[in-house]
Amino acid sequence: MRRLIYSMNVTLDGYIAAPGDDIGWGVPSAELHQWFNDRARGIGVSLYGRKLWEVMSAHWPTADQKPGTAPVEVEFARIWQRTPKVVFSTTLDEVSGNARLVTDDAVAEITRLKAEDGAPMEIGGATLAGAAMRAGLIDEFQVVTHPVLVGGGTPFFSTLDSWVNLSLVETRTFPDDVTLSRYEPRR
Template sequence: MEALMGKMIYGLLTSLDGYIEAPEGVDSRWSGPDEELHLYFNEMQRNLALDIYGRRMYEVMRVWDTYDRDPSIKAFERKFAQLWQQTPKVVVSTTLQEAGPNARLVGGDVEAAARALKAQTDGDISVCGAELAASFGRWGLIDEYQLFVYPSVVGGGKPYFAHGAPLNLKPLGTERLPNDVVLLRYAPA
């Protein structure tokens, strides 16, 4: 019998100068996907076995818990909300007291918990949050880095690669996506 082993992927939209968030905070004017790109992300979400979030990113994404109830949203947004709700989630936090639907909290020995999740999961695991991904990378858990590079320069903010241990990466490929976004894929060298 083949052992389970999840593939951990850290992927986010980033500006051309490497930021996932503008200096003022989240700013969708430079990174908001149109329908065609959103459909691409919908397919990615459909194929995930698990999402692992840091607290801040989870709090941003919680909008999808109820967004599908808004009658004014577009069909592709409603579908993403439904897919997001269906995907099991783990939230790494020492400050949250509870997590939303289909989510559970992990605190304490995060490295041990992450290793166990990877070993127990069959399929792709999305790691969401720059600081969380930096820790997972230091522990050798990230299998692939996906930079969805948006053709815009924001001049500062929160970087895709959080400060920490240096990484040596090898390219896995590139893909041109809608909205003039280029997907750059890397694995640890």
């Protein structure tokens, strides 16, 4: 059975995007970017909601070909391009690259994918991750907290139907006072 990991950059006040979907506050240091690269190398499938897919697919398919791109970003682009992706959307008609589109029951498809053997899956996008959280499908939360307060926007955690008790399994500090906290649900 695959593990499902929810990992995103988040502000100290709990948002993955500021008002207007602004993510400019979350620019990673080279060390943090390398951590994301190392982590991404072990991912078997990436699951995206529509908004995050649009952000990622607008940049990473060609980021490794742009002059002046930092080596750590070139490395991430190539990892991202190779990783199979599943995009969940009821408004998109198609996706590109090695992605496939799912337009119906996201929880059913994530449950089916989790039942397969293989490397861990990652999930991104607040709405999609919220549905997976409410269904009890997330095995690990990787909260990469940036020391900035934005006052509103898209929250990392969505409204839940019941409490989810977590156990802290790792903490780490990166440059620019960014911290990683890894949690697993207590089952």
